[in-house]
Amino acid sequence: MNVWAKIKHYSSKEKQSEVTRKAKSKLHFILLGRKLTDGLIYKVVLYVLLVSLAYIYLYPMLYMITNSFMTSSDIISASVRWIPSTLNWENYQIVWQGVNYPRALWDAFLLAALPALSATVSSALVGYGFAKYNFPFKKTLMALLIMTFIIPPQITMMPTFRMYSNYELLGTIRAFVYPAILGQGLNGAIYILIFYSFFKMIPKVLEESAQLDGATPLQTFTKIAIPLAIPAIIIVFLFSFVWYYNETYLSGLYLRDSGMLPMPLRVQEFINATDNFPEGSPAFELQQAIRLAGNILTILPLLILYFFTQKHFVESIDKTGITGE
Amino acid sequence: MKKRLNKIKAIYQERIRPFFGKIKLVFVKLLKKVEPFYTNKFVPFKDKVKHALTHNFILNITATHLVLFSFLRLKLTNKRRESMIGYMFIMVWIIGFLIFALYPVFYTLYLSFFRVTMDGRDINTVFVGLGNFQAALLRRGDFPELLVNYALEMILNVPVTIVFALVIAMLINQNIKGRGVWRTIFFLPVIIASGPVIRELMDQGATTLPSIAEYNFIDLVINNIGELFANPIQALFDQILLVLWFSGIQILILLAGLQKIDKSVYEAAMIDGAGPWESFWKITLPSIMPLINVTIIYTVVAMSVFSENPIIIHIRERMFSFSHESIAFGYGYGSAIAWIYFVVMVVIILVFIAATSLRRRVK
Known part of the structure; x- marks a missing residue:
């Protein structure tokens, strides 16, 4: 008697014992759960989806890392797809020496950190002003603030470019620091909104009590609001730093002829300068690996930064309450 | 090991501490010298300057009044004082707004009606009316094609981005292990996605999933829907990973929104017999609708100002090249196409927002 016949035999008898029924319902409970969302099947599907999406997300990263280690024969050979046959550091050495990496890193750090710092200071001031004081035209000014986020840089860059060239600011870091100080830097509106919603969450009682004790508005700001806003300050600085580090459109214009270039552009420049091989030749294929090594070296500082500070990044939106509006 | 530690400790005690002590002493001495100067000379001077700034011919602030030019007396109510201080705080931004936003915007708008030639550093303008806009849109050239491609790409990519962000946010919002790890993974692209890096990846074909190319999906689209849509769809699949990479911030925004929804609402709905599908459409989506608009x-x-967007590279090239004699170059033409681009972008935003609010009104 095979299994199916057995099952038929028992079910036809309609003598399903208490034990099998219990086992069945238990299996049902484990697989589907009480309300579908707590069953085993649901869990498995959830994790499979998450893992596959994470794979899709990380695929270019993995591609970059593995291919940057490959020698030219690895890239050509069909048998090597993911894991390079030897760990080949040569690609990295070429880029490292070509762009003078430590020097480039220092420049890139300055180019990102100084504007980021000025943007943080100014947006804290402005965000505090918007959050804590009432004045005429406040709504209008807030609307204009949001407008500045939508206005694309290609509209404002030409007059700014002319302004900079008249005052001889082109090719210097000041071309990025000045707008940042005045709250008009890269994504400046977002930082102001972050500080705005953060300062809104601080109870007004604290400032009132400070004012009763005789503090001036500026003292209230520096002694009470700023120490409370340290999470927001960290978040704004980190975001601003990363965005300035990655900014290439305007820096390609303002810093074009100076020695001080952001890291992505500098690596790009080096690679383009050495890239003159016909397509398909082994040298061209090797060039691919060098390009990827250059990319890795470009993003490496950010990856390290992200590794240590990822908590601030991923909790930024919860903490600042920017979704509250 | 312990010996070595002791040695280090000894060195610290003998050498380093006295060294820092010396530095401290120097500072203390300096402070002692500076302090009388500060209290006797600097503080009175500072107060004098302060007094001079607030009690003069132009501006005179007394306890109850603010006098401008010694005849315009304004009573200082609490409200007025507050708004004055508020303006002081945002003054930085107002100045920046005037210099770096308002002036450039109107200047480019003004120049877009002119033919601009350079004469050394000065610019010569000749009024051409709508000539630049005509040249951009009607005469030959890549711009109309780029613009149409851009618009179609936006119409495809933005919903895809937001749907993916919503799906991922909802997956992370489930009761899973290691929520922080998942958030970290999905946010990573925001950190590293700079223009050259992404261009490199696109050149190498690392932004498309290998399996998509194998199924000849594009031919299917060309045969069934038509060429016009095939190009953007092909572009979408060529850069599917890029589209996903653009959704890092959106995931965080939507996730924060999802976590704000009260769990008891779902429980009440469940008791009334609503399944997960219904509670998504009836509870989740309406509550995060405002956030979806923000993410749109x-x-x-973000996609429009991304530095590898072909259209904004085109604008930059046209705007800053004067070697050509034709009208389709230079500041005037560049300003015109920048403005056209901006208007198209705003229209796209409005269309999306109208579409989302239409849904709500129908319900």
């Missing part, structure tokens, strides 16, 4: 604006802006 953010996505459109």
Whole structure:
């Protein structure tokens, strides 16, 4: 008697014992759960989806890392797809020496950190002003603030470019620091909104009590609001730093002829300068690996930064309450 | 090991501490010298300057009045004082707004009606009316084609981005292990996605999933829907990973929104017999609708100003080249196409927002 016949035999008898029924319902409970969302099947599907999406997300990263280690024969050979046959550091050495990496890193750090710092200071001031004081035209000014986020840089860059060239600011870091100080830097509106919603969450009682004790508005700001806003300050600085580090459109214009270039552009420049091989030749294929090594070296500082500070990044939106509006 | 530690400790005690002590002493001495100067000379001077700034011919602030030019007396109510201080705080931004936003915007608008030639550093303008806009849109050239491609790409990519962001946010919002790890993974692209890096990846074909190319999906689209849509769809699949990479911030925004929804609402709905599917459409989606609008604006802006977007590279090239004699170059033409681009971008944002609010009104 095979299994199916057995099952038929028992079910036809309609003598399903208490034990099998219990086992069945238990299996049902484990697989589907009480309300579908707590069953085993649901869990498995959830994790499979998450893992596959994470794979899709990380695929270019993995591609970059593995291919940057490959020698030219690895890239050509069909048998090597993911894991390079030897760990080949040569690609990295070429880029490292070509762009003078430590020097480039220092420049890139300055180019990102100084504007980021000025943007943080100014947006804290402005965000505090918007959050804590009432004045005429406040709504209008807030609307204009949001407008500045939508206005694309290609509209404002030409007059700014002319302004900079008249005052001889082109090719210097000041071309990025000045707008940042005045709250008009890269994504400046977002930082102001972050500080705005953060300062809104601080109870007004604290400032009132400070004012009763005789503090001036500026003292209230520096002694009470700023120490409370340290999470927001960290978040704004980190975001601003990363965005300035990655900014290439305007820096390609303002810093074009100076020695001080952001890291992505500098690596790009080096690679383009050495890239003159016909397509398909082994040298061209090797060039691919060098390009990827250059990319890795470009993003490496950010990856390290992200590794240590990822908590601030991923909790930024919860903490600042920017979704509250 | 312990010996070595002791040695280090000894060195610290003998050498380093006295050294820092010396530095401290120097500072203390300096402070002692500076302090009388500060209290006797600097503080009175500072107060004098302060007094001079607030009690003069132009501006005179007394306890109850603010006098401008010694005849315009304004009573200082609490409200007025507050708004004055508020303006002081945002003054930085107002100045920046005037210099770096308002003036450039109107200047480019003004120049877009002119033919601009350079004469050394000065610019010569000749009024051409709508000539630049005509040249951009009607005469030959890549711009109309780029613009249409851009618009179609936006219409495809933005919903895809937001749907993916919503799906991922909802997956992370489930009761899973290691929520922080998942958030970290999905946010990573925001950190590293700079223009050259992404261009490199696109050149190498690392932004498309290998399996998509194998199924000849594009031919299917060309045969069934038509060429016009095939190009953007092909572009979408060529850069599917890029589209996903653009959704890092959106995931965080939507996740924060999802976590704010009260769990008891779902429980009440469940008791009334609603399944997960119904509670998604009836509870989740309406509660995060405002945030979806925020993410739409953010996505459109981020994609439009992304430095590898072909259209904004085109604008930059046209704007800053004067070697050609034709009208389709230079500041005037560049300003015109920048403005056209901006208007198209705003229209796209408005269309999306109208579409989302239409849904709500129908319900």
